[in-house]
Amino acid sequence: MWEIRLAGPKGLGVFAKSFIPRGTRIFSEKPLLAILQGQDTSALYNATKQLSPDDRASLLSLSAHVTKESSFIRWNKASWYVVKETILDLKAKLRGRNGAGNWRMPRFHAIGEHAAILSIFRSNAFKFGRTSQFHQAVFPRISRINHSCIPNAQGNFHDVLGKFNIHATRDIDADEELTLNYLQEHGALRAARQLQLLNDYGFSCDCSACDVVRGQEGEGKRTQMLNVLRTFAEGAAQEDTQNPGEELRTMQLFINLLEGEGIAGREVATM
Template sequence: MWREMRLSFNIFAFITVASAHQDILQPITTNYAPWTHQPVCTEHLDAIDSPLCVYTNATFSNGRGISIFTTPQIAEEVAELLPLQDPAILASHGVNPDEGPWHVRELPGKGMGVLAKHDLHRGDRITAYTPCLLAHMENVLSTPEREKFWRIAIDQLPCHSKEHYLSLATIYGDPSVVNQDVVKANAFEMQLGGQMHLAVFPETSRMNHACSPNAQYYLEPSLLAHFVHAARDISKDEEITISYAPPMQPHRARQHYLLDAFHFTCTCSRCRNGKASDMALEEIDNLQSSLGDWSADSTASVKNAEALIRKYKEEGLDAFLDTAYGHAALTYNAVGSVRGTEKYAKLAAEAVTFKYGPSAAELDMWRELESKPQRHSSWRRRKSIG
């Protein structure tokens, strides 16, 4: 379930480069803490001005283990992160729990899926896990060469983590490149050391896609963790879904993306109502354009803001309500309604947290607007409440 951006290499396209068929190198050193295995490296790769090495800590997070295929410089930065310095830090944040409010079950026509063990409410945490594998998003190595290093990375994990990784869905089913195939079907993207890396979180990877998901996720690189929260209330035994595709894109664009990237045709409720869903997206776009118009002759109103929120919810876009709540907060503030401003600024901050995490840049703005609406530049900028 590779999300956010498309794969930067085709796992079956063999790239001919000078460094593609070099022998594995091992640094001559006896001190490679916090890694439990001696790093295994490519030769220097001119395209990234560095070798790439496999770094494994098999004792990470009480024996869950983690393998990282990255540059030595980035590995040094990762080694300084709290999860690798303080064994208790992940547990203190509720990361890598033994169990959660979900279970996995095979679903007709969808393979494995994640379902709620009990009723969940908006904002409830569903999962919080670290990856088994993190891999630099290079496009330099050939497919066989990349597979060789990724196989080392997975083989060095504890047996239970290796088995969990290899049990995940694949797209092509070619055993000669199984490690890359798992990544192709299941990876998220996480930035480390200023470079994008592919990250496989086995538990979260079981969550299927919906264009109107009932859960939202974010990644927290400082904890090497992936968090999922309920975006709306979820009933017991209801499937928990996230979005693999840009949800605000038209039906045809979403379908093309999912078919091209993940080789499946989405049949979620929004896709079954393709034309109607596209019309709703046009209404959302028009409402947002109106609410974003701060000119003197703007006709934006709180009615527009409330209509925008309804449209998001009607389309099942609860996981992306931060935009609608933000427009509502500013619009209520613009007509001098402190109560409306406080309500929607708080909701916008919550929605931003579910989507981007507690360190999101927008949080300060919404919290300040909630606490001091009259001091914001939008205060009484518009004439009417209607």
């Protein structure tokens, strides 16, 4: 149904090998490495140590967007985790709890590898809302799906299965690239989207909605959406003067604008 191949300057991407009808479940994957709600990236150090050699290799094969500054910060963080964990191991051994002879000095390459894992995690981890047990997680294949501000697929974490399911939110043609929206919402304007993607994932989005020329019409629609939402919120704040018919028309207008911009899935379903 799909294949992973080069997607131009974005690196690798996932492409449809044949037509994928809207609603199809394309992926259902368990996380390779995850942080639970309430944990931060320091939890990754121990989580990484539990990985099987195959999973570790799969993790290390994922791409990372590394800048000089981010790499410096991650080396610092990684050194700190490795040294801290090593001291804890040593203390445990001295107290006789960890079995004699197991303790080793921290190795330089362990710090380097952990810094690489932190970069990979930052570039590839999907963030989940408070509804999932996971705060952030990376996946062996789903993490190859690039971002678009007008995506054709959507991910939902299934807590019971412990899997991230990706469904097509519209018909996808053979050879078309599968895309997800990495951001939590769809309505934001280009500058806000670009800033958040840069801060959270470290890249500048080059999707068609972010293209200054091709994305111009879409930006107009998003501005209208924001105005519609603002009007709706102001109306909702003055409860006595609420008019249900008017509210319904406002929501219909908002849905039309979302669909007009090619946005489907959760955003429309939850309106």
